[in-house]
Amino acid sequence: MNYRKFKFEKLDGKETYISNTKEIESLVTDYYNGRIPSSYSTKSIRIACPRCVQRNSENITHKNLSVSSDFTIGHCFRCELTIVDEIKGANKTIDFEKESFKFKAFEILRIKCDSMINADDLSKDEVSVNYIKHRNPYYDIVKNQFHLKTKPNKIIIPYFDKYNNWIYYQFRYIDESKSPTNSKYYNPVIDMKPVYLTCETDGKIHWNVNNPTILVEGALTAIALKLVVQDKANVVGLIGKTLTDYQVQFLKRLYFSKLFIMMDETKLSEQVQKKLMKLYNIESFIIDSDGRDAEEMISEDKGIGFNKYAQYIYVNLFPNSISETKNTNKNINELKFSIPNIDYNKTVENNNLSFNIKKKLWRILK
Secondary structure (H helix, E strand, C coil), X not given: CCCEEEECHHHCCCEEEEECHHHHHHHHHHHCCCCCCCCCXXXXXXXXXXXXXXHCHHHHHXXXXXXXXXXXXXXXXXXXXXXXXXXXXXXXXXXXXXXXXXXXXXXXXXXXXXXXXXXXXXXXXXXXXXXXXXXXXXXXCCCCCCCCEEECCEEEEEEECCCCCEEEEEEEECXXXXXXXXXXXXXXXXXXXXXXXXXXXXXXXXXXXXXXXXXXXXXXXXXXXXXXXXXXXXXXXXXXXXXXXXXXXXXXXXXXXXXXXCCCEHHHHHHHHHHHHHHHCCCCEECCXXXXXXXHHHHHHHHHHHHHHHHHXXXXXXXXXXXXXXXXXXXXXXXXXXXXXXXXXXXXXXXXXXXXXXXXXXXXXX
16 A cells, blocks of 8 residues: 555654555455454454565564554554544544554553662762763763762662653672672663663753754763763663664654664664664664764863764764865865854865765864
8 A cells, every 4th residue: 555644643743644444444355355354343453564564574464553443543553653544534533542452552661769769979979989080071970960879889870761750770880890790780670671861951851852862872871972962962872782672662752853873883883773774664874983982982182082072973963064165265175063062163174075074074173
């Protein structure tokens, strides 16, 4: 079937596929080879989702799409495809629960965090303070934007939902040799691990759907990057080098506009990008990395690294902020850019600027 894309306000602005009753009925009958089984629910019938099948032919055996018995609306609980009858569906209130669609609603898994919430503030322990300053000289210990806490030999990293409730936490051991887990990180056991959302300058989560969103590997890397971009981008940390199905669903409930991926290695970013497109049809863009994380980059050269890293990130996020002009007096091209939220303007001169700026700029900005 050829669906036309349409923004349907009654579904909270989610992307919806507009069709008509006849086409939706054909979709059902085609799935059952021309005959609808008599055993289906009086409210709805389940079939394979055409979009899921298009992504992976093995999904033909998975009945993820529920279609109402009057063939006016449908919903896939896997890819969240919504089908709406152009005439009848547009004039009715869409209530999937009322229509008896049998799909599992997404719920954020939480663990008990009371003891961690009551742990000492980061500034209370000198060892912890020195450790964070060593890792990230730009972290304001007093302000403690990301609410880091401490216990003996460990930093506590809190994970929040978009309503600023603790849902998870993570330990980063200061002296790894003393870690009882023989690992620098300890992740409490949970069925599905969440993503790490970064706080804004007021210490709260303010998710902005209009901002670009950047995925990085871990929480501390996300913190370092957030200190660079602050309110110009949403920064999300993963617990590891891969993106799980649960984490994708977590992100989809937040909504986002343009999605960027910057893992420590570009190859890892490419793997995440392929998964997002193949399984979820989510477009994303890669910010190339040279193998270092955000903390390592901003800490180099006594502050020079922070400016270089900020320039590189902003050029990727906002390429329209760059302008190239011809300086006839010097017979050279000049590349000028202004970084938002950072008091830094610089003109870069080069005789040949016909290359891809996003990939070459790192070599120029010295």
